[in-house]
Amino acid sequence: xxxxxxxxxxxxxxxxxxxxxxxxxxxxxxxxxxxxxxxxxxxxxxxxxxxxxxxxxxxxxxxxxxxxxxxxxxxxxxxxxxxxxxxxxxxxxxxxxxxxxxxxxxxxxxxxxxxxxxxxxxxxxxxxxxxxxxxxxxxxxxxxxxxxxxxxxxxxxxxxxxxxxxxxxxxxxxxxxxxxxxxxxxxxxxxxxxxxxxxxxxxxxxxxxxxxxxxxxxxxxxxxxxxxxxxxxxxxxxxxxxxxxxxxxxxxxxxxxxxxxxxxxxxxxxxxxxxxxxxxxxxxxxxxxxxxxxxxxxxxxxxxxxxxxxxxxxxxxxxxxxxxxxxxxxxxxxxxxxxxxxxxxxxxxxxxxxxxxxxxxxxxxxxxxxxxxxxxxxxxxxxxxxxxxxxxxxxxxxxxxxxxxxxxxxxxxxxxxxxxxxxxxxxxxxxxxxxxxxxxxxxxxxxxxxxxxxxxx
Amino acid sequence: xxxxxxxxxxxxxxxxxxxxxxxxxxxxxxxxxxxxxxxxxxxxxxxxxxxxxxxxxxxxxxxxxxxxxxxxxxxxxxxxxxxxxxxxxxxxxxxxxxxxxxxxxxxxxxxxxxxxxxxxxxxxxxxxxxxxxxxxxxxxxxxxxxxxxxxxxxxxxxxxxxxxxxxxxxxxxxxxxxxxxxxxxxxxxxxxxxxxxxxxxxxxxxxxxxxxxxxxxxxxxxxxxxxxxxxxxxxxxxxxxxxxxxxxxxxxxxxxxxxxxxxxxxxxxxxxxxxxxxxxxxxxxxxxxxxxxxxxxxxxxxxxxxxxxxxxxxxxxxxxxxxxxxxxxxxxxxxxxxxxxxxxxxxxxxxxxxxxxxxxxxxxxxxxxxxxxxxxxxxxxxxxxx
Numbered sequence: 001x002x003x004x005x006x007x008x009x010x011x012x013x014x015x016x017x018x019x020x021x022x023x024x025x026x027x028x029x030x031x032x033x034x035x036x037x038x039x040x041x042x043x044x045x046x047x048x049x050x051x052x053x054x055x056x057x058x059x060x061x062x063x064x065x066x067x068x069x070x071x072x073x074x075x076x077x078x079x080x081x082x083x084x085x086x087x088x089x090x091x092x093x094x095x096x097x098x099x100x101x102x103x104x105x106x107x108x109x110x111x112x113x114x115x116x117x118x119x120x121x122x123x124x125x126x127x128x129x130x131x132x133x134x135x136x137x138x139x140x141x142x143x144x145x146x147x148x149x150x151x152x153x154x155x156x157x158x159x160x161x162x163x164x165x166x167x168x169x170x171x172x173x174x175x176x177x178x179x180x181x182x183x184x185x186x187x188x189x190x191x192x193x194x195x196x197x198x199x200x201x202x203x204x205x206x207x208x209x210x211x212x213x214x215x216x217x218x219x220x221x222x223x224x225x226x227x228x229x230x231x232x233x234x235x236x237x238x239x240x241x242x243x244x245x246x247x248x249x250x251x252x253x254x255x256x257x258x259x260x261x262x263x264x265x266x267x268x269x270x271x272x273x274x275x276x277x278x279x280x281x282x283x284x285x286x287x288x289x290x291x292x293x294x295x296x297x298x299x300x301x302x303x304x305x306x307x308x309x310x311x312x313x314x315x316x317x318x319x320x321x322x323x324x325x326x327x328x329x330x331x332x333x334x335x336x337x338x339x340x341x342x343x344x345x346x347x348x349x350x351x352x353x354x355x356x357x358x359x360x361x362x363x364x365x366x367x368x369x370x371x372x373x374x375x376x377x378x379x380x381x382x383x384x385x386x387x388x389x390x391x392x393x394x395x396x397x398x399x400x401x402x403x404x405x406x407x408x409x410x411x412x413x414x415x416x417x418x419x420x421x422x423x424x425x426x427x428x429x430x431x432x433x434x435x436x437x438x439x440x441x442x443x444x445x446x447x448x449x450x451x452x453x454x455x456x457x
Numbered sequence: 458x459x460x461x462x463x464x465x466x467x468x469x470x471x472x473x474x475x476x477x478x479x480x481x482x483x484x485x486x487x488x489x490x491x492x493x494x495x496x497x498x499x500x501x502x503x504x505x506x507x508x509x510x511x512x513x514x515x516x517x518x519x520x521x522x523x524x525x526x527x528x529x530x531x532x533x534x535x536x537x538x539x540x541x542x543x544x545x546x547x548x549x550x551x552x553x554x555x556x557x558x559x560x561x562x563x564x565x566x567x568x569x570x571x572x573x574x575x576x577x578x579x580x581x582x583x584x585x586x587x588x589x590x591x592x593x594x595x596x597x598x599x600x601x602x603x604x605x606x607x608x609x610x611x612x613x614x615x616x617x618x619x620x621x622x623x624x625x626x627x628x629x630x631x632x633x634x635x636x637x638x639x640x641x642x643x644x645x646x647x648x649x650x651x652x653x654x655x656x657x658x659x660x661x662x663x664x665x666x667x668x669x670x671x672x673x674x675x676x677x678x679x680x681x682x683x684x685x686x687x688x689x690x691x692x693x694x695x696x697x698x699x700x701x702x703x704x705x706x707x708x709x710x711x712x713x714x715x716x717x718x719x720x721x722x723x724x725x726x727x728x729x730x731x732x733x734x735x736x737x738x739x740x741x742x743x744x745x746x747x748x749x750x751x752x753x754x755x756x757x758x759x760x761x762x763x764x765x766x767x768x769x770x771x772x773x774x775x776x777x778x779x780x781x782x783x784x785x786x787x788x789x790x791x792x793x794x795x796x797x798x799x800x801x802x803x804x805x806x807x808x809x810x811x812x813x814x815x816x817x818x819x820x821x822x823x824x825x826x827x828x829x830x831x832x833x834x835x836x837x838x839x840x841x842x843x
Contacts, residue, residue: 018495018600060675136676143534151534155543155553163560171567178571186495189598205575206583209597211479211505214497216578219510223570227563238556441600442496449472449500 011104011443014287018441021288025435026187028283033430036282044422051416054409055130063133065409071395072404077131078242079384080414083267084124084421085165085239086260086380089232090268091117092172095179096228099221105296107439108288112279113272114176115432119424120271121169123417128161130413157241164238171231175224178217181207182438236264243387250330250391253318259311266304266350267380269297270373275425277366279434288435295363301376302357308383309351326396334390338403342386349379460634463587464490464607465618467627468596472498475602478625479504482604485621489610493588493597515573516566523565527558587635605633711805715791718801726784731807733814741815744808748800757819768796773816774823786813 016024058065068075091113098106129135141162143152152159184204191197207213240260243251253259273294280289319331335343353375362368394401428434441447469475472494479492483506492501502509535541536548546553575581588594588605597603604625606618622630642648670676685691685699694701708714717723731737746755754760757773772778781789790809793799800809821829 022599062675062678134676134679136671143530149539151539153543154531154535154557155546155550157556160556160560163557167560167564170564174567174571182496186598189595201584202582205579205581206586206589207581208586208588208594209493209495211492211494211498211501212507213579214494215502215507216510216512216574218497219512220570220574223513223516224567227567230559231563234556234559241556438496447472447496449476449498 010445011107012288012440012445013290013292015445016287018444018447021440021444022186022190022437024283024285024288025433025437025440026190028430029187029433030191037426037430041423041426044419044426047415047419048423049416049419050412051414051419054412054416058130058409058413059135063131065407067404067406067410069402069404071400071402072389072392074388074392075404076385076406076410076414077127079381079388080417081124081127081131082239082260082384082388083381084120084127084417086236086264086267086384087271088117088120088124088168088172088268089236089261089264090272091115091120092168092175092228092232093265093268094272095175096225096232099225100229104443105293107443108285108290108293108435109272109276109297110439111176111179111436112276112434113268114172114179115428115434116268116272116275116421116425117172118169118176119421119428120268121165121172122424123421125165125169126417126420128158128165157238157245160238161242164235168231168235171224171228175228178220178224179436179439180432181205182209182217183433183436185209186437187433233261236260243391248391249324249326250334250387253315255311255314255318259308262304262307262311263350263380263383266301266308267377269301269304270376270380273297273301273369273373274377277370279429283429283434285435288440291364294366294369295360298357298363298369298372301373302354305350305354305357305376309347312347312351330391330394333394334386337390337394339386339390339393342382343390346379346382346386349375350383353379460637462608462615463633463635464605464613465615465622466588466591466593466603466605466631466633467622467625468593468629468631469602469604469625469627472602474625474627475604476500476504478604478627481625482606482621486612487606487610489607489613491605491607493594493603493605495598495600498602510578512570512574512578515577516570519569519573520562520566523562524558526565527561528554531557585636585639587633590636591631591633593631593633601628711807712801713806715801717788718792720788720792721794723785723788726782726788729783729787729810729813731810731814733817737811738815738818740808741811741813741818744804745812745815748804749812752797756823757816758823770797774820779820779824783810783813783817786816 012021066075066077068077091110094106094113095110095117099110129138132138141152141159143154152162181204184200185207188197188200188204191200237257237260240256244253244256246252276289276294280286316331316335319327322328333339353372356362356368356372362372389404393404467478469478475492475494475498479501482490483504490505492498492505494501501507531554532549535550540548542548593603593605604622604627606613606622608615619630689699690697691699693699717726749757751763752759752761752767752770753773754762759770759772761767761769778786787809789797790804790812791799791801804812
């Protein structure tokens with residue numbers, strides 16, 4: 001355990017030259033996909049198809065096919081929505097917040113995490129729309145002058161959600177695309193295929209690596225990072241308002257915004273680690289996405305996991321301290337009622353197992369980290385399940401108490417959202433550079449001028 | 458070769474070299490030069506003597522515009538166009554408007570920054586720049602650093618620039634020429650056919666989606682409900698009617714039976730139970746204008762708007778009408794008089810009394826006495842007598 005902490009570890013390992021970095025990242029784009037790729041794609045495609053079939057049934061027969069019913073009117077669709085929005089948050093955190101904090105290690109993972117943000121928000125966006133039952137009328141969510149003379153309710157958290165999630169998606173997409181422009185130019189200049197060259201030329205917009213452009217580009221990147229940072233915090237805050245602004249015991253809590261944001265970063269990092277462990281292995285990117293990067297992400301998982309654990313404890317404390325009977329009932333019912341199994345899955349996956357990351361050996365062990373991050377993903381899905389369902393299933397009128405069970409269609413749509421996510425991820429790995437070529441080049445050894453500006457006059 | 462020269466380019470190996478080269482080029486007085494590198498090289502703005510980027514101003518202006526527009530839209534929709542009390546909040550509930558204001562600010566600031574940068578600062582898309590498809594671009598795109606001095610610089614002299622670049626000890630020097638302009642005839646039959654096809658398909662699909670698809674199942678399943686629509690036959694009742702006649706003696710709300718119905722000159726009438734409050738008079742005015750004014754005129758002068766198609770009624774300002782008790786006017790509205798029909802089934806009880814109160818207002822206004830005139834204090838707007 002002799003580590004020198006006085007010096008910053010290099011952002012990329014193995015002393016790669018600039019052209020080696022480019023070769024490494026661009027290789028998946030130049031080679032034909034192999035058999036494994038198609039096997040992976042067919043698995044995720046099957047999941048996607050299952051989801052599509054379940055959705056088609058839900059559209060045709062109506063959402064009565066789902067388990068939602070009084071008193072649990074918000075159920076798995078909303079759980080899935082919050083889950084996927086949360087997954088997205090890691091990408092923006094890595095690309096924007098770590099950029100502002102000058103964390104060089106982010107360069108290797110930022111592109112992938114941003115892509116995951118976009119795909120996760122796409123998955124999330126499905127759920128509120130299908131939950132309305134008539135998704136083809138989703139245009140009513142926007143404030144536009146209409147013949148009914150009606151406007152949307154700007155004081156409703158559900159409407160804030162529409163603005164927050166759509167802004168988040170747009171800004172993430174733009175941020176991602178801005179990062180891709182120099183890489184498209186690099187790919188354009190190295191490719192020999194005429195079709196690829198045309199496509200890359202269109203998307204690179206004619207970028208020519210000019211320093212006069214880089215100057216504005218860096219400024220724009222900084223501004224966008226500056227906006228994305230409060231944006232990412234606002235998105236999950238507003239998602240938590242969906243619950244916290246109501247007056248339902250178990251939801252009506254001021255701790256929700258920070259608690260949801262911490263949970264979102266927690267689950268998002270877990271998902272990023274889950275996917276990156278495979279990506280770095282399959283595409284030989286071990287030198288760019290190094291073990292140090294994974295370890296740092298595991299530290300973030302440990303820290304945010306503790307924050308989530310603190311929130312779990314504080315909710316109970318406040319329920320007792322408030323002296324509100326209904327509040328106390330909800331929390332005791334949460335931990336020891338009919339959904340105790342879900343509650344304890346949540347606590348053990350999110351708070352207990354990540355504690356293993358206190359040990360350096362476990363933080364740097366691929367098998368241990370795989371198990372823990374998958375448990376975290378499961379635990380975070382159950383966290384939203386516990387929040388949504390346990391607060392609803394026993395309402396103020398004992399005669400209407402019920403035990404909610406998701407139906408096969410609910411689960412099919414959840415599987416479908418995973419299918420959509422992984423299909424997009426798999427297609428992404430073969431069609432775009434999974435690591436930002438220009439950013440990684442910029443942090444390679446010897447890529448920046450020495451402090452004295454080279455030869456002295 | 459009569460190609461036009463764009464500039465002379467030099468390739469350098471290391472970031473230190475390019476910084477030095479850029480510094481010397483700027484010091485030599487060249488203005489139209491540029492350096493190219495596969496990633497932003499630190500300290501290049503200073504070496505090239507570039508002014509700080511002004512991009513932030515676009516962000517600032519559009520960000521503030523976004524905030525202002527969002528607040529204005531919410532203020533107008535929620536407080537002016539369709540004011541509605543929601544959750545006990547005021548019409549302009551600023552705390553509840555903050556999230557949307559923030560999101561719209563971020564959205565507009567981000568999009569304007571990116572679009573402004575790409576179109577205004579970069580003049581993109583520009584895929585026909587002379588530097589594209591040169592060996593030079595291939596190298597700087599990968600792992601080299603380049604410097605171009607453009608021929609449009611006012612100090613440009615081909616041999617001098619070449620010597621100057623050589624003095625910077627680059628790896629190689631290359632001349633860059635403008636490429637020949639490519640032309641794309643817009644009215645090529647192929648292209649026109651393509652455009653027409655796109656227009657036809659787009660309009661066809663739109664028409665189908667909006668006018669046909671949305672009227673098919675399952676989109677119309679809200680229309681198919683277990684209920685009787687007007688004029689539909691009921692299979693539940695023997696008479697086939699969906700609606701039942703009410704039980705004998707049922708009285709509809711606001712339509713209490715009137716005891717003096719059918720009497721031309723009732724010996725006694727009802728007392729007016731309503732005070733002429735502001736709300737009551739407003740209601741009376743509205744109902745008067747709807748039901749009474751077509752014949753009696755907007756101010757009760759008997760100036761019918763019906764242009765003789767129906768006999769004009771007498772003025773409501775005659776001594777006889779003014780001396781009617783409230784109950785008598787109510788009786789006339791309820792029972793009708795001469796050719797005036799009964800309004801009992803069209804105007805509720807309360808509304809009839811409100812009309813009576815309003816007629817009293819009209820009568821007072823049209824026949825004002827000098828004692829009705831009061832001096833109004835100009836400054837406070839209050840009556841001086843108050």
